Amino acid sequence: MTEPTAAAAGRAGAPDENELAALDAHWRAANYLAAGQIYLMDNPLPAESLRPEHIKPRLLGHWGTDPGLNLVYTHLNRVIRNRDLDAICVWGPGHGGPAVLAGSWLDGSYTEVYPDVTRDARGMARLFRQFSFPGGVPSHVAPETPGSIHEGGELGYSLAHAYGAALDNPGLLVACVIGDGEAETGPLAGSWHADKFLDPVHDGAVLPILHLNGYKIANPTVLARIPESELDELLRGYGYEPVHVSGDEPLAVHRALARAMDDALDRIAAIHRRARAEGATDRPRWPVIVLRTPKGWTGPHEVGGLAVEGTWRSHQVPLTGVREDPERLRQLEEWLRSYRPEELFDDEGRPRPQVLACVPEGDRRLGSNPHANGGRLLRDLPLPGPEDFAVPVDAPGTTSHEPTAVLGGMLSRVMTDTAPVRNFRVVGPDETASNRLQSLYEATGKTWEAEELPGDEHLARDGRVMEVLSEHLCQGWLEGYLLTGRHGLFSSYEAFVHIVDSMVNQHIKWLRSSRALPWRMPIASLNYLLTSHVWRQDHNGFSHQDPGFVDHVLNKSPEVVRVYLPPDANTLLSVADHVLRSRDYVNVVVAGKQPTFDWLGLEQAREHCARGAGTWDWAGTESRGREPDVVLACAGDVPTQEVMAAADLLRRHLPDLAVRVVNVVDLTRLMPREEHPHGMPDAEFDGLFTRDRPVVFAYHGYPWLIHRLCYRRAGHGNLHVRGYKESGTTTTPFDMVVRNDLDRYRLVMDVIDRVPGLGVRAVSLRQAMADVRTRHHRWIREHGEDLPEVSGWSWSG
Structure with a gap:
């Protein structure tokens, strides 16, 4: 029995005139909704001529990528419905939020998770007002966006996310729209190699859609300006077979993209059939769609005598000053009415049947697929204990x-x-x-x-x-x-x-x-x-x-x-x-x-980890009923070893000194409870570290982090932290801690320096500790290895 394919066969072939009209209606509706989100806070259809008070006071958002994303959303709807696909899409272009929000509102999934944003005129007004508005939703695809698994705020990661989603999901198609600006980033360039790690038997399929609209924020993009033959060589060199779609005449682009989608999915189905049913083991060449459409397509052609559509000027808000300038306001209304919203939405603002003719149903909708809300599918790991x-x-x-x-x-x-x-x-x-x-x-x-x-x-x-x-x-x-x-x-x-x-x-x-x-x-x-x-x-x-x-x-x-x-x-x-x-x-x-070194048996380890931080009574020399003279604290395996060795030295050379040893496993326990859920209340922290005794803390990393975590504690002034201070080289293991003053001998010296009265009483011991450090430097340069008393040390307490 073969696994389900991620590009199931179904009703395919070129769309007829009715299907083309439905695709174009959905696309126009999505474009209208995307533009409305950027500009409108009232009068969503518009039922009356636009007035300044209908316009948002701050115009925030990005228009340039939206028409292309809407086009992809529309055509993914078609193939999902026609082929009964289990599919999600990763939307790479950073601020394409209006498009994906529009698509999920049209398919009804947005209203299902946000019931107040109904699929009618009232809900449309809410959809528009909330976009890039205080208390609303971000301008990019974000967790708030149904159907998304990809944060659009930073570019470079979409294709890697798509491949990760496809792993071990043999029936899932993951479409991935890659903007041509994102395609210039290093992470995205490396991600093309993920096809060498996708198993056509056990994994799903990734369909990259490289959307070339020609511009970033203010500059042309590399892949849009190199010859098509060179781009093909690049993509084929990565192991893909490119399928090209380009144009600016809507119906022609709809026909071409429908053919390209069907072609790509047929190729994927054939790859799966060969691997799963026929046992093919050669590495497949997966399809990639290269989609070229104008940036800001269907938006204003020019503004103030400057070209906008098809240029970098359409990247964000193509019409500015709309509230203040009556001519700009008229131009915005003309733009919005160019989508013929009266054909797309009924008198109540609901999408007309033709708009929804190609939209899938239930969990097949891009905004509702459970793979894009992974907790719905999560199963507990069978951990052995x-x-x-x-x-x-x-x-x-x-x-x-x-x-x-x-x-x-x-x-x-x-x-x-x-x-x-x-x-x-x-x-x-x-x-x-x-x-x-x-x-x-x-x-x-x-x-x-x-x-x-x-x-x-x-x-x-x-x-x-x-x-x-x-x-x-x-x-x-x-x-x-x-x-x-x-x-x-x-x-x-x-x-x-x-x-x-x-x-x-x-x-x-x-x-x-x-x-x-x-x-x-x-x-x-x-x-x-x-x-x-x-x-x-x-x-x-x-x-x-x-x-x-x-x-x-x-x-x-x-x-x-x-x-x-x-x-x-x-x-x-x-x-x-x-x-x-x-x-x-x-x-x-x-x-x-x-x-x-093994310090704790399993039950001790479990208890210690549950506490996150605690005393190791067997390592210290505290007497019952007596507060410690000093606390030796540690976090990390090597710092723990050095603290234990220091405690051993103190036990042997200063047996009357009351030493408490504290080990920290969960670093966030050091923070106040008000700042972190794992943080200790002050009373607990003070009980562990004391309020007035010196604390010598050996830490794995940069010492100032411990100070930052503890700076509000009452005893912070008594805290002395040793850790890594950017003194590194190729050397012996123990020399690394000596170079950074984290070694056992330095920790003993720190105790002597900080316990009141000990500096005089233990002057000879301090001098001996300094002498060992000096001898260490000579020894490693002569022998190339650590001192025998260091390399051969073990706990003797």
């Missing part, structure tokens, strides 16, 4: 494991258990094995559709580990996958995840906005595993040493972001179990791949 993979810890700090390798076993089980439903993927830039997650290959291979050579390992057409050296593409794939109702994990070297800073910004904004929309169902969280981190990039050097992604993420919406720094293998398992179950978050997990 950490106990099956936990490492034994008979005594803390005496054994070690590679935390990510331990996690790899758990992820491999998840891959195996999700094989029947194929709803879990791991993405990363060529680093799965490097990050010690190679156990995944016991369950699945690496997705690959291109040529294979002897010596290749773990490649598989149906693999669900995805590696490509484009962090943008990895991120886009995973976002598209999550937004359509599946689960996943992004594994990356810590330093290079910054490449997707802007992309995670947009996803966080999407999640925050979605949370305010009751009709948007929660989706699986976007989970990052950052490893090969700053403290163990001693071999790759300075270029690979940057822990700042955590700072970036913690600047964002607190209700959405979470950051975890598990100190060992069992805490990583506990954190992973939590984040893979979570919904609507961006979870950042920082964990090492090198051997790390």
